[in-house]
Amino acid sequence: MTRSAALQTSAVLPAIQLEPMAEDALLLRFGDTIDPSLNAHVHAAAAHLQQRFPALEYVPAYASLLVRFDPAQWPSHDERSPHQRLGDAIMAALADLSMAVAESMLIEIPVLYDGTDLSEVATLTGFSIEDVIVRHVAMKYRVAMLGFAPGFPYLLGLDPALAVPRRADPRQRVPAGSVAIGGQQTGIYPAELPGGWQLIGRTPLRLFDVATDVPSRLAPGDRVRFHAIDQATFQRLAEAPSA
Amino acid sequence: MSVIVLKPGLLSTLQDAGRPGHAALGVGRAGAVDGPAWQLANALVGNFSGEAAMECTLLGPKLKFTKTTVLALTGATMEASVDGQPIPLWTRCQLPAGSVLELGGMSVGCRAYLAVGGGFDVAKVLGSRSTDLHARLGHANGRALRAGDELPIGASTSPASAHDNNELTSLPWGVDPHPWFDFALQPLGLSPGKHSHFLDETSQQTLHREKFILSKDSNRTAGRLEGHTLNLRQPLELISEATLPGTLQLPPSGQPIVLLAEAPVTGGYPRIGQIAAVDLPRLAQRRPGDAVCFRQSTLDEAVRRLHEREQRLAKLISTIERRLKQTAH
Numbered sequence: 184m185t186r187s188a189a190l191q192t193s194a195v196l197p198a199i200q201l202e203p204m205a206e207d208a209l210l211l212r213f214g215d216t217i218d219p220s221l222n223a224h225v226h227a228a229a230a231h232l233q234q235r236f237p238a239l240e241y242v243p244a245y246a247s248l249l250v251r252f253d254p255a256q257w258p259s260h261d262e263r264s265p266h267q268r269l270g271d272a273i274m275a276a277l278a279d280l281s282m283a284v285a286e287s288m289l290i291e292i293p294v295l296y297d298g299t300d301l302s303e304v305a306t307l308t309g310f311s312i313e314d315v316i317v318r319h320v321a322m323k324y325r326v327a328m329l330g331f332a333p334g335f336p337y338l339l340g341l342d343p344a345l346a347v348p349r350r351a352d353p354r355q356r357v358p359a360g361s362v363a364i365g366g367q368q369t370g371i372y373p374a375e376l377p378g379g380w381q382l383i384g385r386t387p388l389r390l391f392d393v394a395t396d397v398p399s400r401l402a403p404g405d406r407v408r409f410h411a412i413d414q415a416t417f418q419r420l421a422e423a424p425s426a
Numbered sequence: 427m428s429v430i431v432l433k434p435g436l437l438s439t440l441q442d443a444g445r446p447g448h449a450a451l452g453v454g455r456a457g458a459v460d461g462p463a464w465q466l467a468n469a470l471v472g473n474f475s476g477e478a479a480m481e482c483t484l485l486g487p488k489l490k491f492t493k494t495t496v497l498a499l500t501g502a503t504m505e506a507s508v509d510g511q512p513i514p515l516w517t518r519c520q521l522p523a524g525s526v527l528e529l530g531g532m533s534v535g536c537r538a539y540l541a542v543g544g545g546f547d548v549a550k551v552l553g554s555r556s557t558d559l560h561a562r563l564g565h566a567n568g569r570a571l572r573a574g575d576e577l578p579i580g581a582s583t584s585p586a587s588a589h590d591n592n593e594l595t596s597l598p599w600g601v602d603p604h605p606w607f608d609f610a611l612q613p614l615g616l617s618p619g620k621h622s623h624f625l626d627e628t629s630q631q632t633l634h635r636e637k638f639i640l641s642k643d644s645n646r647t648a649g650r651l652e653g654h655t656l657n658l659r660q661p662l663e664l665i666s667e668a669t670l671p672g673t674l675q676l677p678p679s680g681q682p683i684v685l686l687a688e689a690p691v692t693g694g695y696p697r698i699g700q701i702a703a704v705d706l707p708r709l710a711q712r713r714p715g716d717a718v719c720f721r722q723s724t725l726d727e728a729v730r731r732l733h734e735r736e737q738r739l740a741k742l743i744s745t746i747e748r749r750l751k752q753t754a755h
Contacts, residue, residue, distance in 0.1 A: 202620060205670045206703045206729050210620075217665050229450075242449040242668040244692055249668030251449075254729055255736070264726055329452035330666060330692030333561050337666070374562065391451075393551050393563065399451040 197224060199277065203266040207251055211273065214246040217367065219339050221246045222327045226287070226404030228277055235276045243403045244328045245337075287325075289406045292371065294320075294362050295417040298383035300350070304364060307347045316411055318342045319383065324369065324407040334373035334391025334399040338407055341369045353379030360385040362409070373399075387412075387421035427493040429542065431575040435487035435529065438571045439646075440546050440564065442478040445554035449668070449691040456558040459646060459687045459710035460537055462606050462739055463501035467541035469746040470498035470518045470601065472582060477545025478555035480571070482538045484713070486529020487571065489540075493523045494591045496543035496582065500603070502535025502711060508594050517600030518750075522592045534609065535711040543582035560647055560688050597753065601742070608708035611716060615702035615723035615731070619674060621662060622698050629656040633698070634722050638682070642714035646688040649709055651718055655680035658696060666694040672706050674699035686710060702728035704735045 200212040211228065214221045225248050229241045232250070242249035250273065257265040296316045298304075305312045324340035331337075346367045354377060357363070361372040363380035372378060373390035390400045401407065412420070420426055431438075441464060444457025458464035458481055467479050480487070486504055499506055499515045506513050506529050513519045513527075515538075521527065532538060548555050548565040557564035566575070616634070625633065638651035656676055668691060669675075675683045675695035684701060685693075687710070701709065702723060712718060 203725050204620075204668075205672055205700050206725065206732050208668075208670055210668065215665065240447055240449060242691060244667040245665045247667040249449075249670075251446075254732070259729075265729060266725070328666070328692060329450065331452065331690065333448075333451060333453045333563065335452050398448075398453075398552060403450050 197221065199228075199274070201266075201270040201274075203264075203270075204249065207254055209250045209252070209266050209269055209273070211248040211250065212246065213248070217245045217327070217339065219325060222325065222339060223404075228280060229403070231280045232273060232276060236272070244330070287404045287406055288402070289323075289408065290401060292362075292386050292388060292407055292409050293412040293416065293420060294384040294386050294409045295414060296384040296411055297414075298362065298381075298385065300363075300381035301383045304345070304347050304381050304383055308345055310344070315345065315383065318345055319364075319369070320409050320411055322408075324409075326401050326403055326405045326407060327368075328403055329399065329401065332372075332374060332376050334401065335376075336370055336390075336401045336407070338369045338371075339367075341367055343367070345369075347381055349379040350381060353377060357382065358385065360387065360390075362386060385417075387417050387426050389426055427495075427544075427579045429495075429546070429577045429579060430490040430492065431487060431571050431573055431577070432490055432526065433488035434571045434573055434575075435482050436485040437483040438487045439481050439557035439559065440478045440548060440571075440577070441481045441556045442554055443476050444556050444687065445552050445558070445563070448552055452691055453552060453561060453563065454558060454689055454691050455671075456556040456561075456564070456646075456688050457554070458539065458556075460501055460539070460707040462707055462735070463537075464539045464541075465739060465743065466516070466601055466606060466746075467498045467500040467539040468545070469743045470500070470516075470597075470750075471496045471541045471543040472747075472750055473541060473543065473545050474743070474747065475545075477541070477580065478548065479539045479541040480546065482529060482540060484536055485531045486538060486540075488526065488528045491521050491523065491525050491527065493579075494520065495525070495579065496520050497527070498541050499529070499538055500541075500601070501538040501607070502532040504532040504538055505530035511594060513594070514596055514600060516603050517597045519594065519596040520591075521594060525594070532713075535607065536713045537710060542579050544580035547578045547580035558688060559645075560690070599749065601746070605738070608711060611712065611718075612708065613719045613721040614705040614709055615728060616674065616699040616720040617702070617723050617725045617728055619697035619699045621658070621676075621696035624658045624660065624662060624696060625676075625698055626657050626659045629658075632656060633682075634720055637717045637719045640709075640712045640714055640716050640718055641681075644714060646686055648686055648689070649684040649712070649718070651682045651684065656682060656698070662696050664694045664696060666692045669693040670700075672701040672703060673697050674701060684709060700725065700728075702731055704728070704731045
């Protein structure tokens with residue numbers, strides 16, 4: 184019975200490498216590729232560890248999870264360093280990780296598909312503009328991680344036929360709300376930022392707002408779906424207080 | 427009760443211990459780049475709750491204080507005067523209402539901290555008063571201070587001396603900066619990073635033996651190192667993962683970059699080392715053009731050194747607290 188349980192675990196969870204990264208940081212590496220199932224493991228592990236060790240800070244990425252801790256709370260003991268002690272505790276906690284985690288949130292993002300680079304994306308992919316939009320709204324995406332700027336989501340799940348290279352000449356200012364494609368990924372600029380992704384549309388929703396209780400509309404692991412809206416709907420939503 | 431910015435200096439921001447707990451949402455910590463100097467400035471004015479202080483860069487600001495204020499200056503060495511009268515650094519001064527403080531150019535070091543009794547009481551954003559210039563978070567949407575800004579000061583737990591509020595005074599004692607400021611530009615402890623072994627042999631030696639120069643393009647996000655180019659044995663295509671202050675990265679240009687307090691939370695450059703946390707304030711005090719060199723260390727040594735420094739700092743701060751009470755009585 185023990186053996187079958189172990190087999191099940193290894194079938195579910197990839198081998199995790201522990202990499203001490205700084206005095207107060209331990210990186211859990213699940214792999215080194217951008218892969219939706221690997222990324223799902225990262226989010227499952229983060230949710231599981233968050234429950235077991237709520238005092239630690241977790242930073243999920245595509246295939247890794249950074250854990251930040253207070254070394255004073257994990258002092259060296261029996262010749263084991265703080266990183267070894269924390270690593271052992273984490274691996275023990277992950278031994279009973281089940282992938283049957285609660286379904287993550289599904290967030291709907293309305294998009295006015297009028298991006299500056301939409302026709303270039305159509306040319307690069309060989310689709311009509313309408314087909315680019317249809318293919319972009321057809322997929323379900325997952326927030327692999329947030330980074331680059333507060334609330335900037337890196338979304339996995341783009342239709343491979345829509346993968347286009349980043350712009351050779353990045354823009355100094357990409358407007359807030361821009362929905363963009365960069366390589367195999369799609370993302371949304373939460374604020375005016377420099378950027379090299381191809382702009383296909385914009386959302387009237389505010390993605391990051393420190394004045395709200397939950398500052399980021401999207402959290403790591405959330406699922407995302409886009410739907411197309413027209414100019415009038417964009418205006419109406421942009422003026423709504425909840426935007 | 428407030429402070430009015432007459433001249434902002436080169437780059438002045440409000441900083442506290444930073445903004446932990448939001449990295450998963452793409453929000454970095456920011457906070458003072460020279461943590462001990464920030465803490466000691468606060469302790470000298472009787473702030474023991476992580477109050478925000480002003481971090482000034484290379485050229486300090488000119489400020490007007492509307493009420494009697496106690497303040498302390500730590501970090502970089504510079505001329506400081508109140509209405510033309512020089513005041514000492516690394517101690518506590520009391521300024522009469524209406525005083526104008528003028529800080530000059532820094533002669534040693536890059537960043538000075540100005541703490542006021544009660545702290546700069548601007549609104550907290552995500553639990554912190556730190557300005558994050560890159561993420562545009564903190565006071566005035568995360569911009570540097572500018573002329574005309576009026577900054578509120580919190581209620582001081584350590585009230586101004588009642589003897590004579592109309593006179594500029596300073597304590598007869600102060601903190602010896604030598605244990606807390608690296609006047610000698612010592613080598614920084616560097617433990618191996620995930621991709622250190624991808625450096626070619628010459629680059630390995632260069633990294634640990636040669637002097638780099640801190641580039642003028644350095645800022646609160648990163649220190650850029652010039653003078654030598656480092657090469658990997660083979661190019662690495664990496665996917666983004668979490669990054670941290672102290673990480674030594676190697677972008678394709680071959681010029682290493684050290685991430686500082688305002689580091690982005692994720693990145694994808696090869697990591698060729700991690701600078702000891704206790705040495706990061708020392709790096710943050712280097713000026714553009716200053717030498718930067720490394721000595722081989724380990725993360726275990728870095729943990730030990732951090733623990734020792736935290737103990738020394740806590741002891742000094744409690745000594746300051748005790749002496750301030752004695753002075754008051």
